[in-house]
Amino acid sequence: MKIALFPGxxxxxxxAHVDILKRAMPLFDRIVVGIGLNSSKQNFLSAEKREEIVKTVFQSASNVEVQLYEGLTVDFCAKIEAKxxxxxxRSAADFEYERAIAQINQTMMPDVETILLLSKPEFSAISSTIVRDILRNKGxxxxFVPQEALAFL
Structure with a gap:
């Protein structure tokens, strides 16, 4: 069984997240959307609300599930048996950052491959950081978000 983790x-x-996940769905038997919990980060939405939103957005996707996790992403991959x-x-800057993380992860857990999917051009400017700023300012x-998420925001 091909299991993938989509962490974030x-x-x-x-x-933009939804587009990446929908494009990845046919490639894997099971995709776990891993919502990482980072105590040093100030989140706009609670972990539980983020989990509920993602579950709602993908409720009809039979091969997608959502889980919260703490700690190293490679450790979570091992826990869920994701390879x-x-x-x-979205950009060259994203590529450089993701390349470095993928190489470190490869060293830590050689049997996990990172699959990089390029954002569609129409989504390349969309980021959670920008959306949070719009939300904070009541915009x-x-x-920028899936329609199913609007009821939660």
């Missing part, structure tokens, strides 16, 4: 904070999930990690790339995030 998803604070909040964006249409693949899915990451989205309209409807063009």
């Amino acid at each position: 904070s998803f604070d909040p999930i964006t249409i 693949y990690m899915i990451r989205g790339i 309209n995030v409807a063009p």
Whole structure:
């Protein structure tokens, strides 16, 4: 069984995240959306709310599940028996960052491959950081998040 992890904070999930995950779904038998908990990070949404939103967005996807995790992502891969990690790339800067992380992860856990999927051009400017800023300032995030998420935001 091909199991992949799609890790992130998803604070909040964006249409760019959804696009990456939908494009990855046919490639794997099971994809775990891993919502990483980082105590040093100030999140906009609670972990439970992020989990609920992602579950709602992918409720009809039979091969997608959502789990919260703490600690190293490679340790979580081992726990769920994932041999693949899915990451989205929007820019050259994202590539450099993701390449470094993938190489470190490869050293720590050689049997896990990182799969980098390029963002579609229309989604390359969308990030959770920008969406959080719009939310904090009471702006309209409807063009940037999945419709199922709007009820939670």
